[in-house]
């Protein structure tokens with residue numbers, strides 16, 4: 001069975017309204033959010049692209065210019081002279097010699113001028129054999145670049161060796177200088193004397209030169225920034241200061257393969273792309289990464305997603321607030337509408353309940369002119385008709401009561417009449433019978449044969465009539481006399497009945513099947529004894545004549561719901577189904593007296609007794625197949 005859903009009209013309305021209003025709202029908000037957010041992202045990426053293009057251009061042009069400038073310096077004749085002289089003196093006399101000082105006096109001012117003009121951190125001259133023979137800042141050591149290259153430690157030495165081979169100006173890879181705590185790069189330009197490689201002029205540049213580029217935050221909002229990095233020992237090294245100064249104290253490197261800072265890792269590997277990442281502050285950022293081939297740097301342009309999507313988030317908050325207001329409105333409307341529908345229905349239901357409790361004058365109120373009011377007025381009309389119908393039923397009931405009373409009175413009078421008549425008829429009948437007997441005894445020989453036959457007829461008729469009158473008296477006695485009901489053990493009743501007809505049982509050799517398992521029933525003991533006596537007698541009577549089998553009578557019962565079903569079963573002549581009802585009528589018989597003795601009153605007496613007990617009686621039988629007489633007695637009489 002399907003389980004009833006326990007949702008009232010109000011609940012259903014709320015669910016329905018919420019579904020109708022919120023589902024499309026949620027879908028449209030979701031769709032518009034998604035497209036709005038992707039528009040914001042696209043716009044931000046475009047902006048970052050413009051910034052990235054411009055920064056890349058600026059940095060690459062800077063390096064291109066530096067490379068050109070240093071190449072031009074290397075071509076100067078005084079530089080060619082200086083490098084060969086410094087190389088010679090460095091090799092033959094050493095750096096502390098008077099000759100070296102004399103050379104310094106004449107060349108240092110020019111070289112210092114070049115350094116200043118070139119705007120670099122330091123300027124060196126390197127001999128063709130790789131010794132740093134001159135440095136504007138004395139602090140730099142004069143170790144052989146060859147040696148450094150052999151040990152593979154120095155980006156400068158690597159660049160120098162390359163320049164020596166190609167005779168072309170080269171920019172070294174970036175490296176980190178722990179002394180100055182800065183990222184540095186060298187631009188190495190070959191000095192060619194005639195056809196020969198005479199040495200190199202080298203400019204050292206540190207990360208400070210990028211400051212103007214990276215600290216220009218135009219187009220980057222409040223949180224955007226440019227980060228430059230280079231790959232050093234399998235770590236991406238940020239070479240410029242962060243926009244958020246609090247983070248500059250920490251080590252500015254990212255191990256390759258780390259989960260966050262994907263952008264700088266890709267950039268220093270020469271890759272290009274865009275996406276979402278987590279930066280050095282642990283903040284979510286929208287980021288672009290590029291490589292700058294000339295300088296060998298990786299560049300990242302990023303901006304916080306919170307800033308990119310700020311307007312989206314603001315819109316989200318507004319929409320959430322609107323949705324909430326809408327929700328409240330929808331629920332309120334659903335409650336109001338459902339109440340306007342459910343309240344009249346509730347009232348109508350209450351009226352119906354009161355009417356069903358018997359308060360027929362209760363009426364539903366009809367206020368508005370809508371469907372529910374129509375229902376209420378139909379309901380009222382129905383209640384009116386109910387009252388009319390009830391009144392009619394009452395009237396009919398009264399009539400029936402009166403008729404019943406009358407019938408009872410008539411019945412009673414009839415019973416009394418039957419009783420009186422039978423009783424009064426008895427004495428004269430007995431007289432007729434006695435006189436007929438006297439005549440037979442004393443004067444039979446005075447009569448001829450015809451007279452004898454008539455006399456015999458008078459005697460038989462009188463006897464039969466006497467029996468009929470006895471039966472009528474019994475029937476009327478059954479109605480008139482009511483014994484008190486008592487708890488009766490049916491086994492005892494049946495046993496005493498069987499005792500009373502013991503001779504018949506023996507005479508006809510009847511096989512009685514009775515297990516003494518009958519229940520105790522609240523009933524009129526005498527009358528129920530009469531019932532069993534009649535039915536068992538009939539069973540024996542109609543099974544003991546012309547029966548090829550031994551007559552068999554079984555007495556038993558079935559325990560049914562609310563009543564006991566007693567039965568008396570025989571293997572006698574049986575009854576055609578068309579007589580099953582008729583045989584319970586007074587004096588109804590299916591055989592002549594000659595065939596089977598009896599008056600035909602027994603079953604009608606039994607029927608009256610059973611019906612007085614609130615039970616029923618019926619027969620199951622077919623002609624020639626025995627009969628089963630059933631009678632029921634209620635368990636609670």
Ligand code: ADP
Nearest residue numbers: 538539542574583589590598599600601602603
């Ligand atoms: P009676 O036995 O005096 O004839 P009943 O009222 O007891 O009158 O029975 C009415 C008729 O019902 C019987 O005449 C008989 O035809 C039929 N009848 C009753 N009991 C049986 C039975 N056990 N088997 C066959 N017929 C029966």
